[in-house]
Amino acid sequence: MNGARADATSIPGVTMGVEEEFLLLDSVSAQAVPRAGLVLADAAVLPGEVEFEGATLQPELLRSQVEAATGRCATVRQLGDQLGAARRRLARAAGKQAAVLVSSGTPVLDGPPPGITGGDRFERIAGAYEAVVTDYQACGCHVHVAVPDEEVAVAVVDHLRPWLPTLLAWSANSPFHRGLDTGYASWRMVQQMRFPGSGVPPHFGSAAAYRDQVARLVECGTLVDPEMSFWLVRPSPRLPTVELRVADAMTTVGETVLHAALARALVRTALDEVSRGKPAPVVRDQVAAAAVWAAARHGMRSSLVDPVRESRVPAARLLRELVEWVTPALASTGDVAVVLDSLERLARRGGGAQRQRRHAALGLHALVRALARGTCPGQPDDRPSPDMIEEHR
Incomplete structure (x- = not known):
């Protein structure tokens, strides 16, 4: 949430922003390729569009990844416009570099390591975690929701803990790794579990x-700096927001907008509970990890x-309970x-x-x-299938 539109100031529980991480895949081999620098340089000089105002494009940890961050948005329509504009800009630039832009939690196929993006902080991260990082071609979707201050942010985080696994389950979008079906819905999350301090x-x-x-x-040496925590939700270290980092990168704009709407509603509900002095639910750490x-x-x-409950519950029931919980928000x-x-479309078509x-x-x-077509219709050709057009909604 780096930019700001003039008509959407930061309002607790209302304004939100999204950071989407993308993979760059070779248009022929479909392997991840280290072309982020070239793509970002090309995207930066494209003519500006009004709908893109407030969003930014930036590098990520590996040179096969790029990130788009929206500005502050007050409505889901505004958010969807910025998400779509950023994807189109990146996809056009990727096409000029013989690559396609893909929104998925992990790359499908194996390929040579893309290398770490240059810069002091990225290099320190690589030095701290070595092979855990060099093999970490994982992409997530982060949602920021405005809160009044850090004290309230921490209270909101405490209230959100029970809902994080459900948010992960419905947004899971990374079953493949190195050309194999892992048997998992979110292999990205399994990879993230290798880092210290991950999870709830x-x-x-x-x-x-x-x-x-x-x-x-940080003092123990398990985090590079205070901005490096791997928790699935946290007070943002840079912005007056709560940052939910639980979701895989979702293929379509529509899915990202749905996730952001649910995230904002959860934060709004938590803000209400905090204001009424309601304590956060008790969640034991080991059960949360399970x-x-x-x-x-x-x-x-x-x-x-x-x-x-500390028991197994059908996934559809937990998602339904989450929606019922946040319906007033x-x-x-x-x-x-x-x-x-x-959600009806999700149930019909699958996650x-x-x-x-x-x-x-x-x-x-x-x-x-x-x-690629789901990420931005028109990639890698101009004939998106009806199936992918509906998924993009």
């Missing part, structure tokens, strides 16, 4: 306790672990219809991991082409 954050209770825990991890693993393993195909921002419509497997039945290169 502990209960903090106060901003001071949060800062103390982050400082301790819930994240189950969500990564099964997605929406099976039962998940409810961190509060969705109604307050006018998002009920778009969320219910998107990202399920669709990836369906397309892979025609071959892995066919899957990559479908992912």
Whole structure:
């Protein structure tokens, strides 16, 4: 959430922004390729569009990845416009470099290591984590929602802990790794589990306790700096927001907008609970870790672990309970219809991991082409299928 439109100032529980990470894949081999610098340089000189105002493009950890960050958005329509504009700009630039832009939690095919993006911080990260990082071609979708201050942000984070595995399950979009079906819905999350301090954050209770825990991890050498935490939700270290980092990069703009709408509604609901002095639900750390693993393993195909009940519950039931929990917040921002419509389409067509497997039945290169068209219709040709057009909505 780096930019700001004049008509959308930062309003707690209302303004939001999204950071999307993308893969750059060779248009012939479909392997990840280290062309981020060239793509970003080309995208930066394209003529500006009004709908793109407020968004930024930037490098990511590996040279096969790029990131688009929207500005502050007050409505899901505004957010969708910025997301679509950024994708089109990056896709055009990628095409000039014989590459396609793909939104997926992991690359489908194996390929040579793309290398670390230059810069002091990226180099320090690579030095700290070595092969865990050089093999980490994982892409996520981060949602920022404005909050008043750090104290409230920490309280909101404490309230969001039970819902994170459900958000992961429905957004899971990375079943393939090095040309193989992993059997997981989110292999990205499995890879992220290799980093220290990943998963559902502990209960903090106060901003001071949060800062103390982050400082301790930095002092212990497991984090490069205070901005490096791997928790699935956190107070943003740079912005007055709560940052949800749980979702895989989702293929279509419509899915990203749905996730952002749910994330904002969860934050709004938590803000209301905090204002009324309601304590955060009790979630034991080991049960939370089990819930994240189950969500990564099964997605929406099976039962998940409810961190509060501490038992297995059908995934569809947990998603339904999440939506019911935040319906008043969705109604307050006018998002009920778009969320219910998107969820109905999700139930009919299946989540990202399920669709990836369906397309892979025609071959892995066919899957990559479908992912490219879903990310930005028109890639890698001008004949997007009706199936992918509906998925893009």
